[in-house]
Amino acid sequence: MKILVAIKRVVDPGVRVRPFADGSGMDLAAAKMSINPFCEIAVEAAIRLKEQGFASEILVVSVGPAVVQEQLRAALALGADRAIHINTDEPLEPLSIAKLLRAVVIQEGPGLILLGKQSIDGDNNQTGQMLAALCNYPQGTFASKINPMGDEVHVTRELDGGLQTLALSLPAVITTDLRLNQPRFPTMPNIIKARQKPLRTLTPAELGIDMELRVITESLAIPRSRPAGVKVQSVTELLEKLRTEARVL
Amino acid sequence: MNNAKVLVVLEPAESGLGTANARVLGAVTALRQHLPLECDLVLCTNSPMQIDAAVAMPDVAQVMWPDSLPDVQAETLAPWLASLASSYGYVFIASNSFGKNLLPRLAALLDNQPITDVTAIDSPHRFQRPIYAGSAIASVxxxxxxxxxGIRTSAFNAVAPGRGTARKVVVPGPAGQCQSRLVSEETVALERPELTAARVVVAGGRGLLNRDNFNLLYRLADKLGAAVGASRAAVDAGFVANDMQVGQTGKVIAPELYIAVGISGAVQHLAGMSESRVVVAINKDPDAPIFDVADYGLVADLFDVLPELITQL
Structure with a gap:
């Protein structure tokens, strides 16, 4: 079986970013870029499913300008077998990404599709669910466990009130949460090998997808910062302040 | 399509309307500042308790529920809601694990780009939502x-039940599907207030060192009538269950009082609690970033502070 993993290039989670003063965008100049952490967990999950013999091939896909090939190569170095880059400089949103991925799903026919549950830049948490709807596949979102069971896959989901396990028929879409696994690091030989792995480039036009934005980000603002607080010296002083000054006790 | 009609999709609740749902109605109130609106509610259950609670809500025209319901998976609900939603200019749902799972699937069926985690409504077309773990607020x-x-419930006040005059309408339920099936559920029995609804929250981080030490936090919480939360580090370390995580990928809360104990204050954690009214930080590291957002900081060993707090309260 083939597994398709969709990944996104984002600012490295260790970098603190802020919007430009004029609100026109985020100041990402010189920021280190990485595979979105949730997507990296999806890649790791695919590699483990291949190591278990459940999958025979891992196809990794990303959408964006030429630089996203860096993240595709990184995923190939981790253990993906081949990559598809959907090349576009247009601004993206989950609906158009889901449509592009669906077009690739139709071409490639994967048995399982893995995505990170959300990207740490847009924080939308939408693409996997939208892709599942467009393909009319079942969905297992916020997965903390994935177990193939015969012709189904069992997915344990992290919910507000606890955990839930669903059995999904295949093909299915799974979005990965933080505690699913701990991604491995690439080895130097694998980084070199990844340079030779196949990477194909497509365009939205070739896939017949209209990229017109439905939701436009007009401006970005710096969130209201909390006024500087005070240090207290003791538990007694803390409780006194909470009772008489903040009046929350 | 009637632009002046909003459909609120209610998540099933243990009892009554559900706190998240009452806060989504608060977002409807916010939209009404810009636009006169007719508001209908649709339930994803036929529980008589939730129907009664929904009918009691003020300024609701119609409460709908399904005559039968095979399950509450997104695969079942999304096409059903897509057909019900077709005449509405707005569809609102809580941006929590129920709504985040369902809304994008529903939207894709309607060829629509939804907006999740809405924190403010500036006009009938313009909304605010945080991005980059709350490092910026986008106006979209x-x-x-x-x-x-998708409504970020911590950003809106709950609407109180009133003397509702809504019409009750039973609608044909969704068709069954055979794509996904519930195998098991581990729901957490709540001994304390629910995290997203609590007035006071005490939260622990890696500084608690192990699962047993969280008992100190539970004792403090019980003195305060508080809910207990945790940082991602504490959840990843296995000290507590995932449903207690506060942050960018966990729960986003805005209680009256948030007491962070042994939490360093990573950006992704701050994204989940920085709208709290009063923040207290207890940490032995004076340089911990949590102190930057704390109204009251106490630089001390939590194992000295917690017993003292419990005694003095």
């Missing part, structure tokens, strides 16, 4: 005739 605009919004 859409001309889509249907606007599908």
């Amino acid at each position: 605009y859409t001309e889509q005739t249907q606007k599908l919004l």
Whole structure:
């Protein structure tokens, strides 16, 4: 079986970013870029499913300008077998990404599709669910466990009130949460090998997808910062302040 | 399509309307500042308790529920809601694990780009939502005739039940599906207030060192009538269950009082609690970033502070 993993290039989670003063965008100049952490967990999950013999091939896909090939190569170095880059400089949103991925799903026919549950830049948490709807596949979102069971896959989901396990028929879409696994690091030989792995480039036009934005980000603002607080010296002083000054006790 | 009609999709609740749902109605109130609106509610259950609670809500025209319901998976609900939603200019749902799972699937069926985690409504077309773990607030605009919004519940006040006059309408339920099936559920029995609804929250981080030490936090919480939360580090380390995580990928809360104990204050954690009214930080590291957002900071060993707090309260 083939597994398709969709990944996104984002600012490295260790970098603190802020919007430009004029609100026109985020100041990402010189920021280190990485595979979105949730997507990296999806890649790791695919590699483990291949190591278990459940999958025979891992196809990794990303959408964006030429630089996203860096993240595709990184995923190939981790253990993906081949990559598809959907090349576009247009601004993206989950609906158009889901449509592009669906077009690739139709071409490639994967048995399982893995995505990170959300990207740490847009924080939308939408693409996997939208892709599942467009393909009319079942969905297992916020997965903390994935177990193939015969012709189904069992997915344990992290919910507000606890955990839930669903059995999904295949093909299915799974979005990965933080505690699913701990991604491995690439080895130097694998980084070199990844340079030779196949990477194909497509365009939205070739896939017949209209990229017109439905939701436009007009401006970005710096969130209201909390006024500087005070240090207290003791538990007694803390409780006194909470009772008489903040009046929350 | 009637632009002046909003459909609120209610998540099933243990009892009554559910706190998240009452806060989504608060977002409807916010939209009404810009636009006179007719508001209908649709339930994803036929529980008589939730029907009664929904009918009691003020300023609701119609409460709908399914005559039968095979399950509450997104695969079942999304096509059913897509057909019900077709005449509404707005569809609102809570941006929590129920709504985040369902809304994008529903939106894709309607060829719509939804807006999730809405924290403010600036006009009938313009909304605010945090991005980059709350490092920026985006003002977004859409001309889509249907606007599908996931509401960040901590950003809106709950609407109180009143003397509702809504019509009750039973609608044909969704068709069954054979794509996904519930195998098991581990729901957490709540001994304390629910995290997203609590007035006071005490939260622990890696500084608690192990699962047993969280008992100190539970004792403090019980003195305060508080809910207990945790940082991602504490959840990853296995000290507590995932449903207690506060942060960018966990729960986003805005209680009256948030007491962070042994939490360093990573950006992704701050994204989940920085809208709290009063923040207290207890940490032995004076340089911990949590102190930057704390109204009251106490630089001390939590194992000295917690017993003292419990005694003095």
